[in-house]
Amino acid sequence: MILDLDIGNTLSKWRLKDSVSSEIRSRGAVWTREEWRPGSDIPDLDVVEAVRISSVARRAVLQDTVALLRRRVGVVHVARSTREALGVTNGYEEPSRLGVDRWMGTLASYHLAGGCCSVDCGSAITIDFVLPGGRHLGGYILPGLRLMKESLQLGTRNVAIDPDSEADELLAPGKNTVEAVNHGIYMAAVSAVNRVYAEVCDREGVAMPLLLTGGDARVISRGMRVPHALWPDMVYGGLEACFPLTSAERAGRLSGAPSVPPPVALEKIRAGLAFSMLL
Numbered sequence: 042m043i044l045d046l047d048i049g050n051t052l053s054k055w056r057l058k059d060s061v062s063s064e065i066r067s068r069g070a071v072w073t074r075e076e077w078r079p080g081s082d083i084p085d086l087d088v089v090e091a092v093r094i095s096s097v098a099r100r101a102v103l104q105d106t107v108a109l110l111r112r113r114v115g116v117v118h119v120a121r122s123t124r125e126a127l128g129v130t131n132g133y134e135e136p137s138r139l140g141v142d143r144w145m146g147t148l149a150s151y152h153l154a155g156g157c158c159s160v161d162c163g164s165a166i167t168i169d170f171v172l173p174g175g176r177h178l179g180g181y182i183l184p185g186l187r188l189m190k191e192s193l194q195l196g197t198r199n200v201a202i203d204p205d206s207e208a209d210e211l212l213a214p215g216k217n218t219v220e221a222v223n224h225g226i227y228m229a230a231v232s233a234v235n236r237v238y239a240e241v242c243d244r245e246g247v248a249m250p251l252l253l254t255g256g257d258a259r260v261i262s263r264g265m266r267v268p269h270a271l272w273p274d275m276v277y278g279g280l281e282a283c284f285p286l287t288s289a290e291r292a293g294r295l296s297g298a299p300s301v302p303p304p305v306a307l308e309k310i311r312a313g314l315a316f317s318m319l320l
């Protein structure tokens with residue numbers, strides 16, 4: 042079995058993948074914290090031959106996790122943000138500073154769709170662009186839904202937005218504090234992603250496929266005005282592409298990769314942008 046770990050600021054996600062069949066056997070998540078407890082937090086390491094890790098948690102968390110895993114597992118791959126990988130050149134002045142989850146998501150999205158926009162709706166919402174040809178432009182970081190809500194300190198933090206709510210309802214004026222907060226942060230996140238996508242496509246003169254991942258991807262997806270695909274395993278996809286271990290991965294097939302709808306024509310994106318400026 043292969044153990045894949047995606048350690049984010051809020052949740053540490055894991056999944057077990059069969060190294061022969063490439064099937065996902067199990068998955069789970071625990072709150073990101075200082076210490077991992079094998080058995081309760083992560084599955085039985087006796088069945089694991091190799092581990093791949095993407096972590097944006099504090100350095101000490103990663104170091105301890107790697108030390109623990111190296112004692113038990115023969116192969117441990119730790120992903121890093123590099124200047125270039127898989128045909129993509131990192132747009133950061135200091136490439137190693139780009140969050141490795143963004144780098145993994147970007148590499149996976151480019152592998153699947155070519156030039157694209159990849160959005161990760163987690164603790165933070167990150168929006169990254171790669172042009173056709175592989176030049177990563179850099180991106181945008183804004184607070185995620187939960188962080189925005191917590192920062193208001195109105196005692197609404199534990200009332201999550203139902204991911205099945207209709208976008209129309211979430212965009213309507215709230216009639217109590219919980220609603221007003223939930224609808225406000227939703228409006229902030231969704232309009233930022235829609236606007237950033239349109240602005241960058243306009244600026245670069247190319248309509249790019251759009252891919253979303255992260256804990257809040259499903260609800261944000263409902264408010265998106267342009268065609269896009271959801272890819273819950275996008276970060277894992279980057280790990281698969283960087284450290285291929287199964288025959289499917291070596292053939293370039295990434296788990297759970299969605300079919301990506303073609304973007305709308307650039308003229309339409311520009312018309313939408315021009316319209317929003319007039320209001």
Ligand SMILES: Nc1ncnc2c1ncn2[C@@H]1O[C@H](COP(=O)(O)OP(=O)(O)O)[C@@H](O)[C@H]1O
Nearest residue numbers: 049050051052162163164165186187255256257
């Ligand atoms: N069941 C859930 N538990 C925790 N967070 C959730 C859950 N469902 C949705 N979320 C949202 O997803 C975010 C965490 O998503 P995730 O992509 O795992 O973030 P990160 O990679 O930053 O840890 C939270 O900030 C919260 O807004």
Ligand SMILES: CC(C)(COP(=O)(O)O)[C@@H](O)C(=O)NCCC(=O)O
Nearest residue numbers: 049050097138139140142163164165
């Ligand atoms: C921006 C992030 C905090 C997002 O983390 P997440 O929401 O996935 O937990 C993470 O990618 C990170 O720590 N990045 C380093 C800074 C940067 O990318 O510029």
Ligand SMILES: [K+]
Nearest residue numbers: 161163165167
């Ligand atoms: K994120």
